[in-house]
Amino acid sequence: MINLLKNYKKYSDEKLIPLVVKGNERAFNELYSRYEKKMYRFFYRMLNRDTERANDLLQDLFIKIIEKGDRFDTDRKFSTWLYAVAGNLCKNEYRRVERLTNNQEKMVIDVRPGLDNEMDFYLPNAIDRSLFTNRLTNALEELEDIHRTCFILRYQEELSIKEISEVMDCPEGTVKSRLYYALRKLSDKLQVFRPEALKKMNYEKQAG
Amino acid sequence: MRNRPASIDPQIEQLMLTKSYGQLREAEILLLEERFSPECYDATRKTLLAATDMFARDLPLPSPKVKTNLLKVLAAQKEKSTNSNWWSTLLNYPVPAWQPALGASLVLIYFLAPWTGTQNYSDQNVFALQETDIVHEAVAAAPGYLTASVPAVTAPVRRKNVGPISSDLTQKHTILDTLQEVAQTIQRTFHAVADPLAVPAMHLSNSVFAANDTAEIRPQTMEQYWIDPVNIMAVQDQSRRLVSF
Numbered sequence: 479m480i481n482l483l484k485n486y487k488k489y490s491d492e493k494l495i496p497l498v499v500k501g502n503e504r505a506f507n508e509l510y511s512r513y514e515k516k517m518y519r520f521f522y523r524m525l526n527r528d529t530e531r532a533n534d535l536l537q538d539l540f541i542k543i544i545e546k547g548d549r550f551d552t553d554r555k556f557s558t559w560l561y562a563v564a565g566n567l568c569k570n571e572y573r574r575v576e577r578l579t580n581n582q583e584k585m586v587i588d589v590r591p592g593l594d595n596e597m598d599f600y601l602p603n604a605i606d607r608s609l610f611t612n613r614l615t616n617a618l619e620e621l622e623d624i625h626r627t628c629f630i631l632r633y634q635e636e637l638s639i640k641e642i643s644e645v646m647d648c649p650e651g652t653v654k655s656r657l658y659y660a661l662r663k664l665s666d667k668l669q670v671f672r673p674e675a676l677k678k679m680n681y682e683k684q685a686g
Numbered sequence: 687m688r689n690r691p692a693s694i695d696p697q698i699e700q701l702m703l704t705k706s707y708g709q710l711r712e713a714e715i716l717l718l719e720e721r722f723s724p725e726c727y728d729a730t731r732k733t734l735l736a737a738t739d740m741f742a743r744d745l746p747l748p749s750p751k752v753k754t755n756l757l758k759v760l761a762a763q764k765e766k767s768t769n770s771n772w773w774s775t776l777l778n779y780p781v782p783a784w785q786p787a788l789g790a791s792l793v794l795i796y797f798l799a800p801w802t803g804t805q806n807y808s809d810q811n812v813f814a815l816q817e818t819d820i821v822h823e824a825v826a827a828a829p830g831y832l833t834a835s836v837p838a839v840t841a842p843v844r845r846k847n848v849g850p851i852s853s854d855l856t857q858k859h860t861i862l863d864t865l866q867e868v869a870q871t872i873q874r875t876f877h878a879v880a881d882p883l884a885v886p887a888m889h890l891s892n893s894v895f896a897a898n899d900t901a902e903i904r905p906q907t908m909e910q911y912w913i914d915p916v917n918i919m920a921v922q923d924q925s926r927r928l929v930s931f
Contacts, residue, residue, distance in 0.1 A: 500767045501767050501768075510753060518746065527746075532746075533752050537756060544759055545763060611740050634741040638696075651693065654693035654694055655693045
């Protein structure tokens with residue numbers, strides 16, 4: 479009865495965890511609603527947009543919270559811990575897939591709607607924009623795991639550099655460096671959409 | 687050739703998200719100079735904008751089945767948590783509460799256990815049953831003591847290994863019968879002795895038991911056993927007539 483009167487929306491994540499471990503459904507609902515979409519999208523992106531596996535890993539992640547949430551160190555920030563656990567689940571998944579096949583099939587890329595605003599300036603043509611987005615998605619999937627994780631945590635999940643360093647257990651300088659390489663590699667792979675850059679590159683090659 | 691630090695920080699990110707190279711002020715260009723050429727800046731900016739835009743647009747939702755499955759796991763966890771609550775609370779208590787509790791329990795068990803309490807029985811009327819089939823009754827307050835011989839016919843039964851009385855009714859009755867015989871013999875042949883403790887007594891197997899509600903046999907030392915007369919009286923109430931004192 480007392481539980482029914484409690485407003486768990488006001489509770490911090492760290493305060494909800496012990497209740498979830500005890501099987502409190504309302505506390506679980508609150509925590510789940512806070513993170514289900516974020517974590518699902520993280521898995522979705524990390525697993526090359528495999529929705530089925532993303533759902534599986536989302537479930538595994540929350541099972542870990544329910545069953546092993548008492549291992550969470552309350553001195554840490556819950557979201558950071560959650561992303562670290564999610565990152566480990568992805569690593570395990572990569573290993574599993576790698577074991578299954580060394581020649582992983584690429585996903586069939588669908589055509590996404592066009593981009594507005596700033597992107598219109600660069601790619602005013604809708605088809606170009608769709609192609610660009612698809613190419614970007616592919617390029618993202620081709621990045622090394624650590625670079626992709628860093629990139630997604632920063633630009634999709636919008637974590638701070640410090641939070642990413644905690645999630646990935648590395649110095650902030652390493653995070654910045656990984657972001658730089660991720661951006662540069664993506665940018666290099668998308669050069670086809672920059673005729674002026676290609677021209678310059680060819681010119682430099684010839685001159686060199 | 688300039689040495690460009692291969693890293694990106696939030697300040698540069700912010701510039702990339704908001705301004706093209708042509709829109710940058712002089713101070714901002716200085717900030718970039720060591721890391722990005724104008725072409726490189728614009729190319730990276732384009733990638734960054736496209737990525738953030740894609741992330742903002744491509745918003746898939748998880749399957750509702752996930753939550754349904756998780757609620758089942760949660761219900762199971764709740765049950766588990768309720769069952770294990772009392773001892774986990776004790777074991778996980780930050781102050782080591784269970785160790786003192788365990789210690790106290792052991793001390794309590796020691797004092798309540800059947801092999802202790804010799805002190806209590808020394809002042810009462812008891813039978814000492816020892817190896818030679820001679821039963822001896824000690825009466826602490828009396829001026830003299832009584833001894834009795836027990837027929838050898840009861841010896842095989844008495845030497846039999848037996849389990850707890852309460853677990854096997856047949857065995858329990860066998861033991862009680864034996865005790866009854868011993869007691870009746872004592873009644874028939876009591877006579878005075880000078881030193882009760884000098885008399886050897888019948889041996890019962892070391893695996894002899896403690897009873898819960900009938901006769902109780904307690905080891906005084908490794909070799910001797912005592913029968914609690916109070917409990918023998920209790921047996922009488924169950925229509926199994928034993929000796930009365």
